[in-house]
Amino acid sequence: xxxxxxxxxxxxxxxxxxxxxxxxxxxxxxxxxxxxxxxxxxxxxxxxxxxxxxxxxxxxxxxxxxxxxxxxxxxxxxxxxxxxxxxxxxxxxxxxxxxxxxxxxxxxxxxxxxxxxxxxx
Amino acid sequence: xxxxxxxxxxxxxxxxxxxxxxxxxxxxxxxxxxxxxxxxxxxxxxxxxxxxxxxxxxxxxxxxxxxxxxxxxxxxxxxxxxxxxxxxxxxxxxxxxxxxxxxxxxxxx
Numbered sequence: 001x002x003x004x005x006x007x008x009x010x011x012x013x014x015x016x017x018x019x020x021x022x023x024x025x026x027x028x029x030x031x032x033x034x035x036x037x038x039x040x041x042x043x044x045x046x047x048x049x050x051x052x053x054x055x056x057x058x059x060x061x062x063x064x065x066x067x068x069x070x071x072x073x074x075x076x077x078x079x080x081x082x083x084x085x086x087x088x089x090x091x092x093x094x095x096x097x098x099x100x101x102x103x104x105x106x107x108x109x110x111x112x113x114x115x116x117x118x119x120x121x
Numbered sequence: 122x123x124x125x126x127x128x129x130x131x132x133x134x135x136x137x138x139x140x141x142x143x144x145x146x147x148x149x150x151x152x153x154x155x156x157x158x159x160x161x162x163x164x165x166x167x168x169x170x171x172x173x174x175x176x177x178x179x180x181x182x183x184x185x186x187x188x189x190x191x192x193x194x195x196x197x198x199x200x201x202x203x204x205x206x207x208x209x210x211x212x213x214x215x216x217x218x219x220x221x222x223x224x225x226x227x228x229x230x
Contacts (some may be wrong), residue, residue: 033217037165045157045165045208047219059216062122095164099217105171105221106212107155111164 002026004096004112011118012086019082020115022096029077030054033099034083035108036070038092046092050099051079086119093117123147124213125129133230140196142225143208146164149189155210156185158203165208169194204229212228 007021022034036048049060058070069082080094084103092117097108124147134140144154152172157165167176169185170198172192196203209222 014124035217035219044224045159045210045221047221050217050219054224057216059218061218085150093150097165101217104151104153106153106214106217107170107176107178108157108165108210108219109167111166114164 002098004023004098004110006094006096006115009116011120014087014119014121015103016086016119017082017084018117019080020084020094022079022081022112023079024053024077024079024098027098029072030074034070034079035071035097035099035102036068037095037097037108038088039095039114040092043092046079048094053079063071083117086117088119091117091119093102123211123213123220125209125222127209127219127225129224129225131226132227133228134199135200135230136201138199140199140203140227141207142194142207144187144192144194144222146190146211150211150213152188153212154185154187154192155212156183157208157210158205159208160205168207172190178200199227199229199230201229 003025005023033052035050051058071080096112098110100109126145127180154172159165173185206224206226211220
């Protein structure tokens with residue numbers, strides 16, 4: 001069965017960086033993309049960006065350009081999201097999601113369990 | 122950027138009620154719209170894709186409709202386990218880009 005298992009909770013100081021991992025299993029990793037979505041406490045869902053596990057192409061949300069980097073390691077079927085220059089408003093649960101694209105159709109059909117990142121001095 | 126306006130932001134209904142949530146796009150998005158359910162402390166779950174297609178394993182009381190700029194998500198007969206927050210999501214594939222609506226928190230009356 002398809003599973004996305006994320007790394008554990010992190011506490012970081014403002015200005016630091018965080019790297020969250022998402023290990024995929026149960027499907028051919030390079031046949032799909034991975035998106036990252038975050039959710040601040042009590043708030044809605046915010047899409048952060050996408051990476052193709054096939055060729056490493058990325059597309060980031062404009063507001064995070066320059067602070068976020070998404071990568072994959074196909075040898076371990078793991079996706080990574082690194083966010084730099086952390087601020088208090090980056091405190092959120094971070095989710096990875098498998099992106100299924102068929103022609104013009106696209107959706108997030110499997111999600112990781114979420115990783116809480118807390119930014120506090 | 123395409124903006125998604127979801128309404129209402131919260132909704133209280135009784136078990137057995139028909140519940141409707143709407144999502145409006147700031148420009149024509151064809152049928153490039155999905156609906157997700159999120160229960161407290163859990164990851165979102167895909168319910169409807171491409172505006173009206175039911176994801177495998179999702180109960181048939183959930184449905185979606187619409188195209189262009191106006192979309193509707195319906196629960197035909199509300200069940201206690203449907204208590205959650207529901208999100209619409211617009212997408213584009215060239216390059217992949219996604220926008221979520223603000224969410225609708227559904228409660229039992």
